[in-house]
Amino acid sequence: AQSVTQPDIHITVSEGASLELRCNYSYGATPYLFWYVQSPGQGLQLLLKYFSGDTLVQGIKGFEAEFKRSQSSFNLRKPSVHWSDAAEYFCAVAGAEGGFKTIFGAGTRLFVKA
């Protein structure tokens, strides 16, 4: 069965520090992988996605993610966090095997301290 695991419920980082949010997935075929960000009371904004090709994907707002098939991971990174990055982050997987239904992880809430 398809699933997404985000091991960290919440993470706190200092402004200016680097960030890595973990995501592991379980999917039979080659997955489409996504990272979304959600501010309180808002919808989801797509940060980046991986379909194929280069395993290091660049997204908006200075985020990047690396697809590692051997580890079934798609971790999100940012070299220097800004206070405005505080939000909820969701990793998601989809693909033909699941009829293109998107399966979301439980989310990781990012807190940024001054």
Add this chain to the structure above:
Amino acid sequence: GAVVSQHPSWVICKSGTSVKIECRSLDFQATTMFWYRQFPKQSLMLMATSNEGSKATYEQGVEKDKFLINHASLTLSTLTVTSAHPEDSSFYICSATSGGRETQYFGPGTRLLVL
């Protein structure tokens, strides 16, 4: 591009009434739309998938007679919560895809509070 809107953004209603939520793709034709609900501090749970001109496909455990979905055009899908009860209070989010179904574009969400 790829903007999805939802209306209303929030609604408060009395128990037993019905509430309609609209989801519109503003600058593209959405062949498929999805409806999710999100409880506080939880992830999104897919409720149903709707394709324009056909009946929606509901996820297991979602009552199709309670959550009526209509996808009458390529730019509009509606979710009607019939005979709403307090346990239906939630954040409802729609998304839409065009052509390639891999990438979904999300609406801003509708917060429903049933008193």
